[in-house]
Amino acid sequence: MDVSVPVSEAAADLPALTAPAGRPFGVYIHVPFCATRCGYCDFNTYTAAELGDSSPDGWLAALRTELELAAAHLGEVPEVSTVFVGGGTPSLLGAAGLAGVLDAVRARFQLAADAEVTTEANPESTSPEFFAALRTAGYTRVSLGMQSTAAHVLKALDRMHSPGRAVDAAREARRAGFDHVNLDLIYGTPGERDDDLRGSLDAVLAAGVDHVSAYALIVEEGTALARRVRRGELPAPDDDVLARRYELIDRHLGGAGFAWYEVSNWSRPGGECRHNMGYWNGGQWWGAGPGAHGYVAATRWWNVKHPATYAAVLAGRRLPVADFENLSEGTAHVEDVMLRVRMRAGLPLAALSAAERTRAAIAIDDGLLRADGGAVVLTDRGRLLADAVVRSLLD
Structure with missing residues (x-):
């Protein structure tokens, strides 16, 4: 096992934590696996070639241990109102793997009767059978990475899915019984035209989803996109263009019955993402998985990043906390x-x-x-x- 940090130096001792009563409590699970690395992404993700012998099965075993230790560390375990499985590409785990993730949460935490349970998914790693199995497992919400329906925009972002696949996946999720389906858009990509964005928005509305997230492209340092911009191969996003595109999105969605409830998020009535609203409104959550962040009482912490280090720390029955701060x-x-x-x-x-x-x-x-x-x-x-x-x- 190749770990970049000695295990003895990888974990910090998290102080005792008690979740305040009366505030929403969520669980966030970080899945670090991706089939390929998108050029704009700076998330804590790894491809199979980068991980070597680290496997999803090993990650899931380590996750079960972290959730066990988390529940013990909290003492009085709060009821969980939301679960969010993000990444990375959680759908690479398959429906059975994601069912195992939710089972691991249920084994240590009590979910509220109306708990919102979300997973992110890449359209290319989904199918009608996948969505049907997720509903059976207890997931209530799906968030799909669409970004754009313009092929040249997807190419600039190094996205691998075909332009129409996200819409098909959203429809499959709806047919499987998901009332709450989100599509993510990115606007301001070099080469994107206003008509490209209008086409993406028309496709979103045709998919019948109840939630849309739209984010301006940010050129993050250390990414392939940043290197291309620095070399002059692509222009940097223009602030005036980004503002105009945002207004276009707001008009288009507003005219179709969507309302903004956070600057980058629109929904139909009742379609708001409760997990993210917990973040924005002072809720509490346990973040599990490599690189995940958590926040309970006045303490915020973040886990070690590499999956191999994460698993090695947990093999020693220690929480995989890289560091923490008391706000x-x-x-x-x-x-x-x-x-x-x-x-x-x-x-x-x-x-x-x-x-x-x-x-x-x-x-x-x-x-x-x-x-x-x-x-x-x-x-x-x-x-x-x-x-x-x-x-x-x-x-």
């Missing part, structure tokens, strides 16, 4: 403002200091925020400048 009241406040201001529900004025409320009033005068009862909400223009609004509030 100060000030840091927690900053993060609360950063996240909640992005929500359509808005940022409660009561959560702001007197000076911050004064700055919020200035943002209202500037047309970036609007008052809504006891909260401030981003205007359409404010959504385009959400990061700047946060900076202005926090000074």
